[in-house]
Amino acid sequence: MIVLDGKKTAQEIKEEIKLKVTAMKGRGERVPHLAAVLVGNDGASLTYVGSKVRSCEQIGFESTLIRLEEDITEEALMQEIHKLNNDDTLDGFIVQLPLPKHINEERVLLAIDPKKDVDGFHPANFGRMALDLDAFIPATPFGIMQLLERYKVPTSGKHCVVVGRSHIVGRPISILMSQKGPAGDATVTVAHSRTQNLAELTRQADIVVMALGIPEYLTANMVKEGATIIDVGITRVTDDSHPKGYVIKGDVAFDEVAKKASFITPVPGGVGPMTIAMLLQNTLLAREWRD
Numbered sequence: 001m002i003v004l005d006g007k008k009t010a011q012e013i014k015e016e017i018k019l020k021v022t023a024m025k026g027r028g029e030r031v032p033h034l035a036a037v038l039v040g041n042d043g044a045s046l047t048y049v050g051s052k053v054r055s056c057e058q059i060g061f062e063s064t065l066i067r068l069e070e071d072i073t074e075e076a077l078m079q080e081i082h083k084l085n086n087d088d089t090l091d092g093f094i095v096q097l098p099l100p101k102h103i104n105e106e107r108v109l110l111a112i113d114p115k116k117d118v119d120g121f122h123p124a125n126f127g128r129m130a131l132d133l134d135a136f137i138p139a140t141p142f143g144i145m146q147l148l149e150r151y152k153v154p155t156s157g158k159h160c161v162v163v164g165r166s167h168i169v170g171r172p173i174s175i176l177m178s179q180k181g182p183a184g185d186a187t188v189t190v191a192h193s194r195t196q197n198l199a200e201l202t203r204q205a206d207i208v209v210m211a212l213g214i215p216e217y218l219t220a221n222m223v224k225e226g227a228t229i230i231d232v233g234i235t236r237v238t239d240d241s242h243p244k245g246y247v248i249k250g251d252v253a254f255d256e257v258a259k260k261a262s263f264i265t266p267v268p269g270g271v272g273p274m275t276i277a278m279l280l281q282n283t284l285l286a287r288e289w290r291d
C-alpha cells in the first residue's frame with residue numbers, strides 16, 4: 001500500500017513554481033500576483049485564505065488580501081470585483097466561499113473575468129475544461145490529477161467511482177478522469193445522494209474518489225482488494241481531547257480501508273495541501289497566458 005503524500009507532492013510543486021518565479025525575476029519580469037477577497041470573519045475561511053497568502057509569499061508571488069465587512073452590500077462587492085478585473089497588476093484573484101447569505105454567490109462568481117478566474121469556477125473555464133481546451137481547472141480536482149499522475153497510479157481503462165457531484169469537486173474530477181491523457185482514460189461512474197446500492201458500485205471500482213463530506217463513510221467492506229482511494233472530504237469533528245476541540249476527518253475510514261488499498265490519500269495531508277499548490281499553479285499559468 002502506498003500513501004499518496006499530498007503534503008510532500010504539494011511542496012515539490014511549490015518548489016518547481018518557485019524556480020520559475022526566480023527565473024522570471026532574473027529576467028527582470030513581473031512576478032505572478034494573486035489577490036484573495038475575504039468577506040467577514042469566518043474562522044475556517046480565515047485559515048484557508050491565510051495559508052493561501054502565506055504560500056504565495058513562500059514561492060515569491062506577490063499577494064494581496066482584501067478583507068471586506070460581513071455586512072457589505074452585494075453591489076459594493078460587485079464593484080470590488082470589477083476593480084480587480086481591471087487591475088493590470090493582478091494576474092488572478094479568488095473570492096473565498098462561502099459568502100454571507102445576503103449575497104448571491106453565483107452572481108459574484110459570474111462577474112469574475114474568466115482570464116483571472118484562477119479558482120476555475122466560471123462557466124467559461126468549466127466549459128473549456130470539458131472541451132479539452134486550455135482552462136483554469138478547479139484546484140481540488142487539478143490536485144487529484146497531479147497526485148495520480150506523479151505517483152503513476154494506473155487509470156487508463158480502470159473503473160473509477162466518484163462519490164459526489166458538486167461543481168467544485170465531484171463533477172469536474174469525473175470529467176477529467178474520463179478525458180484522454182495522463183491520469184485520465186478511466187471509465188467513470190458518478191454517484192450522489194440518490195444513488196442506490198452505493199456499496200455495490202464502490203466494490204466494483206478500481207478507483208474510488210470520495211467527495212461527499214460525511215466522515216469515515218467509506219468502510220473496508222465497501223472496497224475491493226487493491227483499489228486506489230482518493231479522499232477529498234474535510235469535516236471538523238468535535239473532539240474535546242484535542243487542544244483545538246476538534247479533529248479533521250475525511251470521508252474514508254482510513255485505518256481499515258488502507259489495509260485493502262494499493263494507493264490511498266490520508267486526511268489531513270492528502271488532497272488538501274494539493275489544492276493550494278494548484279491554485280498557485282493556476283496563478284502562474286494566468287501570468288504566463290497574459291504574455
Ligand code: NDP
Nearest residue numbers: 140164165166169192193211212213232233234271272275
Ligand atoms: P457538496 O456538499 O457540494 O457535495 C456533496 C456531494 O455528495 C453531493 O453531490 C451529494 O449528492 C453527495 N452526497 C451526499 N450524501 C451522500 C450519500 N449518502 N451518498 C452518496 N452521495 C452523497 O460538497 P463538496 O463537493 O463541496 O465537498 C465534499 C467534501 O470535500 C467536503 O467534506 C468538503 O469539505 C471537502 N472539500 C475538500 C477540499 C480539499 O481541498 N481537500 C476542497 C473542496 C471540498 P447530491 O448532489 O444528490 O446532494
